[in-house]
Amino acid sequence: MTTVKDVCRHVRSKNAGPYWVTFDLFFDGPESFEKHHANPALGPQLFQRLFGADPALVRHYPVADLNVVKISYARTSPQGGVVERDMHCGQQFVRLLDVRLD
Amino acid sequence: MLEGPIKIIVPCGSLGAGVHEDEVRRGLEMGAHAIATDAGSTDSGAAYLALGVSKNNRASVKRDLAILMKAGAEAGIPVIVGTSGQAGGDKNVDWTRDIALEIAGELGLKPKIALLYSEQDKAALKARNAAGAIRPLAPLGPLDDATIDACDHIVAVLGAEPYVAALEAGADLILGGRTTDTAVLSSFALLKGAPWGPAWHAAKIAECGSQCAVYRTKGAGVLISIDAEGFEVEPLSLENRCDPHSVSAHMLYENANPFLLTEPGGVLDVTAARYAALDDRRVRVTGSVWDEKPYTLKLEGAGSGGFQTLMLIGIQDPEVLSRLDEFHDKMLAALNHRVQTTIGEAAGDYNISLRLYGWNAVSGDRPPEGTPAPREVGVMFVATAATQEMATQIAKACNAWFFHFPIVEDDELPSYGFAFTPADIERGAVYEFKLNHVIAIDDPMALARTTWIDLTKKEAA
Numbered sequence: 001m002t003t004v005k006d007v008c009r010h011v012r013s014k015n016a017g018p019y020w021v022t023f024d025l026f027f028d029g030p031e032s033f034e035k036h037h038a039n040p041a042l043g044p045q046l047f048q049r050l051f052g053a054d055p056a057l058v059r060h061y062p063v064a065d066l067n068v069v070k071i072s073y074a075r076t077s078p079q080g081g082v083v084e085r086d087m088h089c090g091q092q093f094v095r096l097l098d099v100r101l102d
Numbered sequence: 103m104l105e106g107p108i109k110i111i112v113p114c115g116s117l118g119a120g121v122h123e124d125e126v127r128r129g130l131e132m133g134a135h136a137i138a139t140d141a142g143s144t145d146s147g148a149a150y151l152a153l154g155v156s157k158n159n160r161a162s163v164k165r166d167l168a169i170l171m172k173a174g175a176e177a178g179i180p181v182i183v184g185t186s187g188q189a190g191g192d193k194n195v196d197w198t199r200d201i202a203l204e205i206a207g208e209l210g211l212k213p214k215i216a217l218l219y220s221e222q223d224k225a226a227l228k229a230r231n232a233a234g235a236i237r238p239l240a241p242l243g244p245l246d247d248a249t250i251d252a253c254d255h256i257v258a259v260l261g262a263e264p265y266v267a268a269l270e271a272g273a274d275l276i277l278g279g280r281t282t283d284t285a286v287l288s289s290f291a292l293l294k295g296a297p298w299g300p301a302w303h304a305a306k307i308a309e310c311g312s313q314c315a316v317y318r319t320k321g322a323g324v325l326i327s328i329d330a331e332g333f334e335v336e337p338l339s340l341e342n343r344c345d346p347h348s349v350s351a352h353m354l355y356e357n358a359n360p361f362l363l364t365e366p367g368g369v370l371d372v373t374a375a376r377y378a379a380l381d382d383r384r385v386r387v388t389g390s391v392w393d394e395k396p397y398t399l400k401l402e403g404a405g406s407g408g409f410q411t412l413m414l415i416g417i418q419d420p421e422v423l424s425r426l427d428e429f430h431d432k433m434l435a436a437l438n439h440r441v442q443t444t445i446g447e448a449a450g451d452y453n454i455s456l457r458l459y460g461w462n463a464v465s466g467d468r469p470p471e472g473t474p475a476p477r478e479v480g481v482m483f484v485a486t487a488a489t490q491e492m493a494t495q496i497a498k499a500c501n502a503w504f505f506h507f508p509i510v511e512d513d514e515l516p517s518y519g520f521a522f523t524p525a526d527i528e529r530g531a532v533y534e535f536k537l538n539h540v541i542a543i544d545d546p547m548a549l550a551r552t553t554w555i556d557l558t559k560k561e562a563a
Contacts, residue, residue, distance in 0.1 A: 014355070014356055015144075015145055015356060016356050016357055016358040017144060017356075017358070017538075018144050018147075018148070018402075018535040018538070019239075019240075019241060019242070019535075019538045020358045022354075022356070022357065022358050024354050054241065057240055057241055059358060059359065061359060061360050061361065063354070063360050063361075065350060065377075066347065066350060066351055066354070068351075068354060068360075070354055070358075070359075070360050072358035072359070074240055074241035075241070078407075078534040078535060079147055079148070079534070079535065080147040080148055080149070080532070080533055080534060080535075081407060081532060081534050082407060082408060082410075082453050082455075082486045082532055083453070083455055085457060085463060085464050085465070085466055086464050087146075087147055088145065088146075091464050091465075094465075095465065095467070
């Protein structure tokens with residue numbers, strides 16, 4: 001069993017403006033990047049399941065030069081709103097760490 | 103274009119974050135032609151726009167601005183500040199203007215100051231909206247008048263043109279309203295005829311100062327040097343360095359798309375950009391492309407979405423901790439029932455949430471079955487209602503239940519650990535961004551208002 005945290009040297013999440021959240025998965029090398037960056041386990045359904053995201057508003061950008069995949073989704077509740085628990089979305093990455101890639 | 107590269111000091115990630123005077127001096131010695139920085143963003147939320155206040159304390163902003171104004175005056179180069187006062191609304195700009203005037207008076211400086219306001223009149227926006235000039239960006243839908251009315255302040259996020267115009271008119275100091283970070287940093291290079299691809303890309307890389315360098319904690323600023331084919335970036339601290347990885351990785355930061363950056367009047371495309379080390383401190387970037395588009399400005403609007411009152415308890419009772427999710431659900435139901443039976447319909451459209459710090463407060467998710475209980479949790483009670491008074495009335499109605507609610511009915515009433523008296527804390531308004539729209543304009547200056555304060559023409563500041 002391989003999880004995200006097994007093949008990434010760093011994973012982070014952050015606001016990208018008030019309406020989008022972006023995740024950067026820094027793979028531990030080109031081999032891991034090639035093997036896992038397009039894994040369906042990291043697809044829109046994951047973000048729907050974990051964050052309630054609209055799958056049509058999940059974007060996926062491989063950045064081969066950096067061995068990074070960037071995944072962004074539109075927030076479902078406004079930044080700083082009534083039910084806010086993570087204003088800057090800085091802790092949202094934690095839920096990706098144990099996602100199984102195989 | 104100037105002879106040789108156009109050099110711009112970006113002294114920090116945001117005005118007030120801590121400019122290093124020695125770094126600014128080094129930048130001047132390296133022949134900088136301008137100093138540019140933003141002073142805010144949307145990152146810290148809607149309150150700063152809605153209230154017109156800064157996130158930074160006044161003394162921090164004054165300290166940084168004084169260093170930059172002094173350096174600009176000594177070298178005879180312009181100082182360019184965008185998104186003044188955190189949010190760039192008119193009140194935020196005026197707050198920064200007053201600090202600048204105080205500095206000028208204290209240091210005996212006489213800059214020609216351009217103030218670029220970008221706050222928008224609601225009636226004018228409604229008219230433009232009715233004419234079809236405003237369109238939504240995902241995930242929001244079309245704009246209606248009620249949403250415009252619900253905002254306390256609305257700004258247009260300016261592009262480079264008002265800055266270029268102010269520089270052309272001889273500004274020594276520009277204090278801009280809400281502007282894209284990149285436009286603030288690219289404007290001087292655009293004025294001097296730099297190619298647009300490298301100018302905008304250099305600005306994007308330098309927007310957070312030394313964050314594009316290898317070490318985040320060494321120094322605050324960078325120098326960007328833009329020429330006909332590309333640009334170079336180097337940290338202003340001799341203890342820091344840039345490498346191709348640190349520079350290219352900055353395109354990922356706070357940006358949904360790492361290759362395309364939409365700006366007023368075009369899109370920066372870095373898909374084909376190449377990053378090469380010039381030596382152990384400097385990186386050269388080539389291949390940046392500016393793709394011109396019809397001119398649009400993004401709109402940002404912020405307003406209140408109700409008021410909140412908080413209470414906070416700590417729980418160490420092992421019986422409660424062993425059944426936390428059950429406790430959360432039962433207590434939340436009891437509190438809502440309590441509000442309905444005591445306040446009833448008068449409570450209006452209210453919300454209560456319980457956030458279990460130490461357990462699942464950040465996610466709100468149920469931890470997996472069998473997750474061991476922590477030694478204690480903090481439970482934050484958040485009541486949201488249409489008025490502050492009603493939010494507090496809801497908290498007061500819940501107080502005894504929140505304090506004493508047992509995990510097992512009919513057990514002796516427990517008393518949880520309240521930290522304060524009075525127990526309820528009025529937090530004030532909840533602020534939200536309400537707009538995510540762009541407005542199409544023919545003239546890039548159409549939504550900017552420039553006013554001047556020329557201290558050379560005044561007796562004293």
